[in-house]
Amino acid sequence: MITGGDNIATKDIRVNEEIRVKEVRLVDENGKQLGVVNVREAIQMARERGYDLVEVAPNTNPPVCRIMDYGKYKYQLEKKTSSKKTSTVKEIKIRPQISDHDLQLKVKHIKRFLEDGNKARVTLFFRGREIVHSETGMKIFDKIKALLIGFAHKIEQEPRLEGNTMSMIIAPGKD
Structure with a gap:
């Protein structure tokens, strides 16, 4: 399930090495809070689990990042924005x-x-x-x-x- 960041355009989302802060509030792939973690450790944890580290709430202090499949997340965001076609x-x-x-x-x-x-x-x-x-x-x-x-x-x-x-x-x- 995708939480936060749903209104962000996919080009504005930072992933893995694109995240330029020292520490992030980390949420794992099951939605469990893991606390404030060094960004390098978070990227390492994500890679070990076969996922990406995705910044879902960049405007908080520290930014909230989630361990997830970035391709799937991007697809769901695009699907959500394209399904808003209105009939005239x-x-x-x-x-x-x-x-x-x-x-x-x-x-x-x-x-x-x-x-x-x-x-x-x-x-x-x-x-x-x-x-x-x-x-x-x-x-x-x-x-x-x-x-x-x-x-x-x-x-x-x-x-x-x-x-x-x-x-x-x-x-x-x-x-």
Whole structure:
């Protein structure tokens, strides 16, 4: 288990001979405190056990170092920072008189957004008196749902009318 130093970039971490202090507070590979030890002795202990001496809390006095596998520690830090990818909401705009071909093209875009891990907001705009026929918009959203059948997705927000627009949000994943 990694303790401390999780927010440090991997290039800022000092290992073995890169540690430039005389004494360090040493923690072994099992998390047991070994007290304040000379840095050369700590490096020797780490090597005897087949590990590296890694500085996990450089700003304390004396710095805290841990006996661990540095490659594994570095991998876990990189994995933690790369897993913070946020999904964005991509928007598709359509009109009530959209043709079947154009609708299929828009659905193709929605599928691509979902494959990339993003959400898709489908917004249908009504102009003037088109709003009187809001059931036309619902039919278009039903067509979109039908075209997405068999594709991994879930409807996060069902179609709803807000002013002169109707929108629906589709998220990646199972329904």
